[in-house]
Amino acid sequence: MSSAAGTPSDCGGHRPWQSYHTAYTNAKAGMEGVDREKVQKVIYEMSKGSKYFENEQKKEAITKLKIEHLRAQCAKLTDNDISHFQKVAEKKILELEASRDLSKIWLHTDMDAFYAAVETLENPSLKGKPLAVGSMSMIATASYEARKFGVRAAMPGFIGCKLCPDLVFVRPNFGRYTHYSGLARKVFQRYDPNFFATSLDEAYLDITEVCSERGITGEEVASELRDAVHQETGLTCSAGVAPNRMIAKVCSDINKPNGQFILPNDRDAVTTFVSTLPIRKIGGIGKVTEQMLHQVLGISTCQEMLQKGAFLCALFSEGSTDFFLSVGLGLGGTETPEHRLRKSMSCERTFSATNDSHLLFEKLGKHSYS
């Protein structure tokens, strides 16, 4: 199985910070000129030895085991197995291709550094300053000025301070974000009354109708909508336009902030787009899945999902392979999903680590009904 050889992981060497990757060490909009090596080192130095760090390492060890297991399974495959799964994959790809729908135009919008932008709007003295909305424990959103220092959402504030000593902190004011979110949604409503929001600052719009009714392109709708959002909220947003939601979401990130990217409803355009697209850009593929697919099968781009289709079918569940092959074809989300009700509600709070059984029993008592 030499074709599926992963990259040798050069971990635990003399530059240990290079192998410590957290959710916020990823490339993101606004991080272009950042000295990644330096940021990595600071994060590592400040994390090293903490309980959090230990837990991260434990989780990494589990991922490593999973990868070993998948590699072993891979090595067991006979030529017969492989040609069998090759046929399975080809059949599946044909089925998926037959389901391709290029008749819809989807738009994904994403407000730029939303919480930080709202706080700056409410308090203009913050303009131009590196700003973190959150606390010393957790940063919810970082302004673009802060991102230049490597400060990012989901990073603990004390590390942000180390990276950017002049970092200004503002506590989150969710009432404000809800208000501005409502203003933006009023705009979305005009372009698609059935639009659906995935968070306060993101939404998907099916703009097929508005395009055909007004005889305008997706690009024109995106410009107009972003203009209107700016007029009515004072905030900027970015947009992506594509034949399905999966790709539209990727597109909205390309020219962030205050930009847009349009992918035409054309099969070639879509396949060319996914041919070099890193799988990590796709919603649903996170740090772990990326590592597994890369280190077991050598997959980095969406297109490689198709080339390694037989191995995907051999190693993963039907649901997973369907998803992976769809990613390879650039398919995903053309129908408007039916409105679904929330299935659960919860409320939790983290308390500081303790071994004190008295404190723990007290917590337990407060939270039990009996």
Added chain:
DNA sequence: GCGGATCAC
């Protein structure tokens, strides 16, 4: 079924 893992925001 349930709990753990993964993912997103």
Added chain:
DNA sequence: TATGGTGATCCGC
């Protein structure tokens, strides 16, 4: 000093 909260889904046991 210090690494979140909420909701969903999938998978293996």
